[in-house]
Amino acid sequence: MKTYAVIQARMLSSRLRGKSLMSVSGTPLLRWVLERLKQMDFLDGIIVATSEDESDEPIAYFAENHGATIVRGSREDVLSRFISASSEFEESDILLRFTADNPLYDPARAKQAWQLHCQSNGDYTAIEGLSHMVPEFVRVGCLRQVAQQATDTLDREHVTTYIRRHPDLFKVDMLPPDFAGLRPQYDGNFTIDRQDQLEAFEEMIAAVADGRHSSKVSLDECYAWLDSQNKTVAALPGQKRIRLAGREVGDGCPCFVIAEIGQNHNGQLNLAKKLIDMAARCKADAVKFQKREISWELTKEAYDRPYEGPNSFGETYGIHREYLELDEDQHRELKEYAQAAGLIYFCTPCDPPSVDMLERIGCPIYKVASRDMSNIPLLRHMAKTGKPVILSSGMSSMEELKTAIAAFKGSKSEVTLMQCISQYPADPENVNLKAMETMRNEFDRLVGLSDHTSGVITAVAAANMNAFAVEKHVTMSRAMNGTDHAGALEEEGLKRLVNYIRICELAMGDGKKEFNPVAQTAKNKLARSLVSKSEIDAGTVLTEDMIVMKSPGTGLSWSQRNQVIGRKAQTNIQAEVLLSPEQFD
Numbered sequence: 001m002k003t004y005a006v007i008q009a010r011m012l013s014s015r016l017r018g019k020s021l022m023s024v025s026g027t028p029l030l031r032w033v034l035e036r037l038k039q040m041d042f043l044d045g046i047i048v049a050t051s052e053d054e055s056d057e058p059i060a061y062f063a064e065n066h067g068a069t070i071v072r073g074s075r076e077d078v079l080s081r082f083i084s085a086s087s088e089f090e091e092s093d094i095l096l097r098f099t100a101d102n103p104l105y106d107p108a109r110a111k112q113a114w115q116l117h118c119q120s121n122g123d124y125t126a127i128e129g130l131s132h133m134v135p136e137f138v139r140v141g142c143l144r145q146v147a148q149q150a151t152d153t154l155d156r157e158h159v160t161t162y163i164r165r166h167p168d169l170f171k172v173d174m175l176p177p178d179f180a181g182l183r184p185q186y187d188g189n190f191t192i193d194r195q196d197q198l199e200a201f202e203e204m205i206a207a208v209a210d211g212r213h214s215s216k217v218s219l220d221e222c223y224a225w226l227d228s229q230n231k232t233v234a235a236l237p238g239q240k241r242i243r244l245a246g247r248e249v250g251d252g253c254p255c256f257v258i259a260e261i262g263q264n265h266n267g268q269l270n271l272a273k274k275l276i277d278m279a280a281r282c283k284a285d286a287v288k289f290q291k292r293e294i295s296w297e298l299t300k301e302a303y304d305r306p307y308e309g310p311n312s313f314g315e316t317y318g319i320h321r322e323y324l325e326l327d328e329d330q331h332r333e334l335k336e337y338a339q340a341a342g343l344i345y346f347c348t349p350c351d352p353p354s355v356d357m358l359e360r361i362g363c364p365i366y367k368v369a370s371r372d373m374s375n376i377p378l379l380r381h382m383a384k385t386g387k388p389v390i391l392s393s394g395m396s397s398m399e400e401l402k403t404a405i406a407a408f409k410g411s412k413s414e415v416t417l418m419q420c421i422s423q424y425p426a427d428p429e430n431v432n433l434k435a436m437e438t439m440r441n442e443f444d445r446l447v448g449l450s451d452h453t454s455g456v457i458t459a460v461a462a463a464n465m466n467a468f469a470v471e472k473h474v475t476m477s478r479a480m481n482g483t484d485h486a487g488a489l490e491e492e493g494l495k496r497l498v499n500y501i502r503i504c505e506l507a508m509g510d511g512k513k514e515f516n517p518v519a520q521t522a523k524n525k526l527a528r529s530l531v532s533k534s535e536i537d538a539g540t541v542l543t544e545d546m547i548v549m550k551s552p553g554t555g556l557s558w559s560q561r562n563q564v565i566g567r568k569a570q571t572n573i574q575a576e577v578l579l580s581p582e583q584f585d
Contacts, residue, residue, distance in 0.1 A: 009100035091141030177246020370394030527553025
């Protein structure tokens with residue numbers, strides 16, 4: 001059994017043209033990847049798989065001149081390129097899938113994952129959510145089977161999605177997002193898909209490398225630098241943190257921003273993807289959807305009730321609700337799509353069958369809708385999964401919260417709470433942000449805010465009141481049909497929300513009151529120094545009534561006056577002159 005790396009690369013990226021050979025900190029991006037792979041001593045060969053397009057001639061030339069084998073094929077059907085790359089390989093051989101836009105693959109962690117893949121004798125191994133620092137591992141025979149069966153454009157373009165969508169057909173091992181010390185909250189800092197990501201990566205490398213060649217920079221050094229920039233440190237005594245899909249959240253961590261898509265996709269898969277793209281552009285942390293099994297949702301009378309009006313998608317309420325539902329394959333595809341965009345996908349299941357469906361697609365977190373806090377059978381079913389659960393309290397009293405939390409007794413599920421008011425849109429006077437602290441003290445759990453107000457002010461305020469997470473409904477347009485669109489955030493609003501929260505987090509600082517060197521220029525110009533009030537003759541002993549405090553601040557401060565008070569002037573000193581010890585005996 002042999003192991004080969006296959007790097008997929010092309011020039012005509014839809015978001016950043018020419019990025020595969022774009023200079024990143026003085027080194028072409030593809031060379032970054034090749035250099036990291038050459039440090040992986042378990043590889044038997046490196047192949048670059050690019051397209052037959054004329055635009056990709058530079059990639060073929062560059063790769064060949066840097067010791068890689070070249071395979072060329074269809075621009076859209078990337079899977080076929082991998083099949084061509086492995087045409088001479090044995091069924092038992094292993095392919096590692098790399099992409100040319102991830103410059104900091106980690107050799108040590110990749111080797112650990114490779115060893116686990118070999119030990120499992122499975123078809124496919126990857127990090128849950130697909131890491132930008134550790135590749136995917138797939139058996140050649142498995143990939144050939146996929147090539148014969150997969151017909152969907154998504155599966156042909158993204159190579160391995162078919163495997164993850166059909167765990168019934170393949171032996172799939174998904175490693176946790178924090179495998180071997182990976183920090184999934186920083187994943188977006190290690191891919192180059194947009195100009196802002198390129199610039200942020202270069203800033204990080206310049207700071208970490210400190211004059212060394214970029215190939216010497218380690219992932220852990222970058223993690224340490226990112227921690228210093230984000231002011232995130234290890235939890236202190238008394239602080240509470242948990243992990244959501246491998247992401248550490250809670251006290252001392254950045255606020256977890258959830259873009260609530262819900263059913264604002266209006267039953268359309270493409271619209272759901274556009275909303276995911278929007279959330280990624282705005283740098284949210286996660287997207288959340290909803291899932292209902294309508295047969296568990298409504299009585300026959302409620303299903304058949306006529307439903308008219310501008311927000312209706314069907315003649316009856318039941319038909320309206322059916323129209324808005326996405327099926328299992330669509331949710332699986334959206335999970336893959338969100339992960340590819342660097343976002344955590346999760347969902348609100350409204351009934352046990354929906355929980356079971358979401359378990360089949362690997363949903364990492366569950367949210368309980370406010371209306372289901374008293375639905376104890378649903379909560380108990382959810383508790384069996386052991387996944388983290390977020391309870392929304394929009395219709396609950398403290399006693400009802402206690403009952404809901406008790407449903408998870410004995411479960412491995414980490415339970416967190418969201419302050420909420422089930423009013424759409426909510427009036428600010430009903431939000432009651434202080435209830436977050438009340439719930440935190442009562443239940444000793446992390447508390448966030450599910451915000452239904454118009455605008456972003458209350459959500460930003462909640463983040464500054466130690467909400468571990470804030471959630472806002474999002475939409476492509478508030479004018480769209482549907483009850484949740486009018487109070488949701490459009491792209492500009494979501495962008496402002498994330499930016500305001502991050503700016504406030506930076507402004508909070510560490511609480512230590514010390515002189516900050518950034519104020520030195522202003523201090524030199526504006527602060528006061530010891531200055532002669534009038535002329536001082538040589539031999540005169542300086543007293544306090546002979547000095548005055550004036551700008552600039554580059555001389556002696558008042559606390560340093562004993563360096564000159566009581567001493568004799570060596571020479572005549574003019575009035576309005578900064579005083580220094582050198583002027584006195």
